[in-house]
Amino acid sequence: MVSEHKDRPSQPISRTGLILDQVKFSYGNDNSPLTFNLVVAPGELVAITGPSGVGKSTLLNLISGFETPLSGELRFNSDDLLPLPPAQRPVTTLFQEHNLFAHLTVEDNIGLGLHPGLRLSLSDHREIQAALASVSLEGLNKRYPAELSGGQRQRVALARCLVRHRPILLLDEPFSALDPALREEMLSLVRSLHDENSLLTLMVTHLPSDAEKIADRVVQL
C-alpha cells in the first residue's frame, strides 16, 4: 500500500479497488507538476492529510473528474476512469460547503441525486425518506438549507451521496467548519454509513485527530 508522493506503487496488487498510477497534474504555473500514486482497496476508509497546498483536494478533484491530469492512469476495478465525464464516474463527493443548492428544499436537493431533472417517482420519494432517516433527519423534507444548521446541511448532503449508490465516496474537509463535538458525531456517522453501504471512502482532512478517529489507514501527502 503506497502513499508516497513520487514513487511507483511498491507492489503490484490486485486489480480491484481504486488505483492512481503516476497521475501528474499541474495548475499551469511554473511549479513542477504534482504526482499522485495511491491504491485503495474496496471497503477501505482512507484519510488523507498533509499541509495545505500539497494537493489534497486536487487528488479528489482528479478522481471525480473536476480536474484533468497531464498523464498517468486512474482505474477502478480495472475500468479506466479518465475518459469518463464527472457524472459517469463511480464517484460521489461531499464538499466542505455549498453542497446543497440554497434555493431548493432538502427533498429536492436529495432528489437531484436520484434524477438530475427532478422527475421523481413514488419509489424515489420513499428512498429519499429512507436516506433522511439514515442520517437522522426525518421530517425535514420541506426545509431550505438556510433553515438548517451547518451539521444538518452536511447530513443532507451525505443523504444525497447515499441515494446515488456510487461505490466511491470522496469527502473534502467535510466537517472542518463544525465544532469538535459535532464533528466527532459526523465522523462516526460517516464510518457507519461507510460500513453499511460497503463503500470505498477517501477523506481529506487537515486534522490528524479526525484521521485517526475513523480511518483504516492514514496517507500523509
Next chain:
Amino acid sequence: MPRFSLPSRQKRSFELLWPGLLSLVLIGTVLGLAFSGLFSQITDLNPLRFLNNSYLWRLTAFTFFQAIVSTALATLLAIPVARALSRRPQLPGRRLFLQLSSLSLIVPTIVGVFGIIAVHGRQGWVNQILGFFNSETNSYLYGLTGILIAHVFFNAPLLTRIFLETLESLPREYWRSTAQLGLSDRDIFRLIEWPGLRKILPASCGLVFLLCFTSFIIVLTLGGGPSTNTLEVAIYQALRFDFDIPKAATLAMTQLVFCFSILLLGRKFIRRMPLSQTEERQIRRFDADKPCAKIIDTLALLLMALLVLPPLLATVWKAITPRFFTTLSESRLWDAALTSLAVSLSAGMLSLLLALGLALTLRSLYLPSRLGGESYAGILSATLDFSGSLILLLPPFVLATGLFITLKNSSGLSLLAPLLVVTINALMALPFVLRLLAPAFEAAAQKSDLLCNSLDIRGLNRLRLIDWPQNRKSVGLALGLAVALSTGDLSVIALFGTQDFATLPLYMYQKMGSYRFEDAAVVAFVLCLQSLGLFIVIERLVSGKTIRPFSRTQHQTSERVSHGI
C-alpha cells in the same frame, strides 16, 4: 444658547448630519421649484380628463408598448449570452465584450444611434449588402424597429453583465455538483441558473424598462413619426415647437405618475450596476462541451455580435472621411467642445459634491458607533438614499419643464439655460455617483471608525487624513463617470440649446438633422474622444494613479469595493 453649553452629543450629531442635510436641502429646493412650476400650469387635475384624451392615451400606450417589448427582447438575448460567457471563461474576445458593455454607459447615446443608422439606415451596410445581391432594399429602420434595435443595442450588453455577475457569484461547488449529478443543459438552466437569475430579474429589468420608458434621443432620432412618439419626446416637442407649456406640464405629470407607479410596483431598484471590469473569477463549468450547449451558445453570441459590433465599427469607419480635417477646422465644433467641457466639468463637480454630502452622512447613519442607534437613523438614511436616486424616476424634461416655468420670469434666459443644463445633468449623474461612493465610504468607515473615534480624529482632519486616502479611488471613478455622462448627454440641452449655446452632442444632432452625416461622423469621433478621454484622465488624476490609459493592472482593488452601482 451659547455654543459651549450645547451638550456634546447634539453638537456631534449635527457635525455628522449637516453634509447630508445640505445635499438634501439643495436637491429638495430644485425639486420644489420644478414641481411648483408644473402644478401652476395644471388647472384641471381631474383624472377622467386623461381617459377622454385619446392623444394622451395613444401616446402612453405606445410608450408602454415599446418599453415592454424592448425590455423583453434585451432580456431574452442577454440570458443566453450571459450563460454562454459564464461557461466559457476562455472565450476569445470575452474580456473585450465585457469592457465594451460597461463603456455603453460612457459612450454617448447619440453616437450609438449614429452607428445604428450607418448600419441599418437607408444607405446603411445592411441595405448595401442586400443591394449587392440584387435583393430589394428597403428602409426598415425608422419607426418601432429602429427604437427596438437601439434599445436592445444599449441595454442587452448591460443586462448581460448583470446576469453574468449573478451567475459567477454562484458557488464553485454548484457547478461541480451539477457535473457529478449529471444535470442536462436544460436542467441546469431550470434548476440552478434560472432560480439565481430570477432574484435579480425584477430589479434589473425594472431599470431597463425605466430607461426605455423615458428614452429620448433614440425615439427622437429613430422614431420616425407621430405614431411612434413617446411621452418624453412629446414633452420635448410641446415645449420646443409648440411652446405649449400647459400641454407639456400635463404630459410631464402623466409621465411622472407612471414612473412612480412603476417604482411602487418594483419597489427595490437595482443597487448594483456593473461599471468597470470586475476581477475575473476563473470558474470552471463542465457543461460547456455538450453539443446542444455549443449550438445554443454559438447562436446567442453570434446574434449579440451582429447586433453590437457593426454599429461600433461603423462609427469608427465613417469618421475616416475626406472631410475629416475640414470638419475639424470648423470653429463651431471647438466652441461646442469647449461648452461641453465647461458644462460637464461643472455638472460632474456638482454631482460629486451632492453625493459626497449624502455619502458622508449615510455612513454615519449606518454605523452603530455613530448615529446608527438613533431613532431617526432608519428613516433619514432611507430618505437620503432615495433622494439620490430620485432622478431615475423624474425624467429630465419633467424637471426642466418645471424649473423653466418657475424661473422663466426671474432672470435672463441666456444665464438660465446653462444653469438648468448643469443642474439637471448633475442630478442625472447623481444616482450613479452615489452608488459608487456610498458603499465605498461605508466599507472604509467600518474598518477605521472605532480607531478614529478612539484617537478623536474628526471633522476636516478626518477627511484629510483618513477619508481621502481611503476613498480617492472611488471618488475618481465617480467623478470621471459623472463628467463622461454629462459630456454625452443630449436631453435638457436639446430644449435650451441655441446657436450660441450648444454642446457637442447637440451639435452632432444638428448635423444629423441637416443630413450631413460625414460631418456628424467626425463630430461623433471627437465626442467619443472627449468623453472617454475625460473619464480616463479624471479617474487617474483623482485616484492618484499615473496616466497610462491602456494599462490594465492597477484597477483591481478599487473596483472590487466599488464596482457596483
